[in-house]
Amino acid sequence: MVSPGILLIDKPGGLTSHDVVARTRRAFGTRKVGHAGTLDPMATGLLVLGIEGATRLLTYIVGADKTYTATIRLGAATTTDDAEGETVSAATPDAVDVLTAAQIAHGIADLTGAISQVPSSVSAIKVDGRRAYDRVRAGEEVELAARQVTIARFDLLGQRRVDDALDLDVIIDCSSGTYIRALARDLGAALGVGGHLTALRRTRVGGFEIADAHAIDELDAATTLSPAAAAARIMPALIVSADEARDLRHGKRLQGQADRLTASEVAGIDPDGTLVGILEARGRDIKSAMNMPEVQE
DSSP, X not given: OOOOEEEEEEEOTTOOXXXXXXXXXXXXXXXXEEESSOOOTTOEEEEEEEEXXXXXXXXXXXXXXXXXXXXXXXXXXXXXXXXXXXXXXXXXXXXXXXXXXXXXXXXXXXXXXXXXXXXXXXXXXXXTXXXXXXXXXXXXXXXXOOEEXXXXXXXXXXXXXETTEEEEEEEEEEOTTOOHHHHHHHHHHHTTSOEEEEEEEEEEETTEEGGGXXXXXXXXXXXXXXXXXXXXXXXXEXXXXXXXXXXXXTTOOBTTOGXXXXXXXXXEEOTTSOEEEEEEEETTEEEEEEEOOSOOO
């Protein structure tokens, strides 16, 4: 039997997230594999996968904040807000030349903090039951509603001239649901020259780092994080006794013990180091909001 766990993969460019899931299913000999948030084929970096019963943890990982490194090209806008789309407008070389460091810094500052962002029209957001990118590819015009996201860090690491454009290398810490392509689009629009993304790499998802990820060709020898170890990276842990673990697994509450919880969601771990489930308060009691399968071997 395949043991449940969380697998960290460094996705190469050119593969879809589904491609990585399919390869993982073959390597681990199980159909029960899922991921905690897609990466576009062009993008590289951290993909968090759940295997067997650990797929239940993905719900708690998908909403984690993330870190990306990216390259924004100023000087042209594209249909997809990235390098894979067709150019819809291009600035003159002179318009790019006159951009000042202060203007760029101001544009980045305006896109930092809590902002309202319109996702890229080629996103995976569903519109009346169909993905936005499917509608765009079918020739439809798609307008998506703005959403609130938080950009905790948007730092310029370096810049260089590339032909008639200006490339900005940036690092971004953001809330779940942020579209980095949309940041590139909006920065270029604010500066009056157009912008799109030419490179994107995800380096962190919550408490999971790219440094711990396996290459796709290492799947046969890849190791996973146990459900308990993975849960402890995304929320506080609470050690429960064997009797308490049994009660929680059977749907019982730990009465009058809610003050033991240090957060709204806590990983309950039994004395053997096994994840019991995700615990939450119900009034003054502790209840399991999600139980892990008891067999984890």
